[in-house]
Amino acid sequence: MQRTLAILKPDSVGAGHAGKILAHLEAEGFEIVAIKKMHLTTEQAQAFYEVHRKRPFYGSLVEFMTSGPIMPLALEREDAVTYLRQVMGATDPIDAAEGTLRKLFATSIETNAIHGSDSPENARDELRFFFSRAELIAS
Ligand code: GDP
Numbered sequence: 657m658q659r660t661l662a663i664l665k666p667d668s669v670g671a672g673h674a675g676k677i678l679a680h681l682e683a684e685g686f687e688i689v690a691i692k693k694m695h696l697t698t699e700q701a702q703a704f705y706e707v708h709r710k711r712p713f714y715g716s717l718v719e720f721m722t723s724g725p726i727m728p729l730a731l732e733r734e735d736a737v738t739y740l741r742q743v744m745g746a747t748d749p750i751d752a753a754e755g756t757l758r759k760l761f762a763t764s765i766e767t768n769a770i771h772g773s774d775s776p777e778n779a780r781d782e783l784r785f786f787f788s789r790a791e792l793i794a795s
Pocket residue numbers: 713716717746747765766767768771772774
């Protein structure tokens with residue numbers, strides 16, 4: 657079993673798609689180990705996306721991620737990191753495969769519904785960014 661971090665982004669939470677996305681993830685075999693709803697500060701969003709600081713879309717991405725509430729999730733499943741990336745689909749919904757979350761719910765390359773960690777190392781760091789050790793103890 658492996659854990660990964662997902663974030664329901666402000667577009668999907670704001671559109672009322674959180675429940676449908678959670679149901680989709682459970683149907684794909686993910687256990688929701690921890691979940692919260694929060695509104696990121698600019699400083700928090702900048703820190704989370706630090707790796708993208710040099711990219712031209714960094715400012716816009718930080719603005720988007722602070723535009724409304726998000727829902728970070730700790731998810732557990734076999735091969736969770738790779739499997740979640742498949743279930744999410746490509747970054748740009750135009751390129752996302754049929755049936756993927758981004759094909760179903762994303763509206764642009766930026767407002768793309770969901771984040772998923774891209775490696776086990778980043779998953780560990782990103783889970784720690786949002787959740788305490790106590791919150792990550794599975795029930
Ligand atoms: P991901 O791993 O599929 O989420 O993609 P990246 O790590 O490359 O990018 C992080 C996030 O930045 C994406 O999920 C999008 O919200 C946003 N993003 C990526 N590429 C672009 C872009 O070319 N333009 C804009 N405006 N946003 C982007």
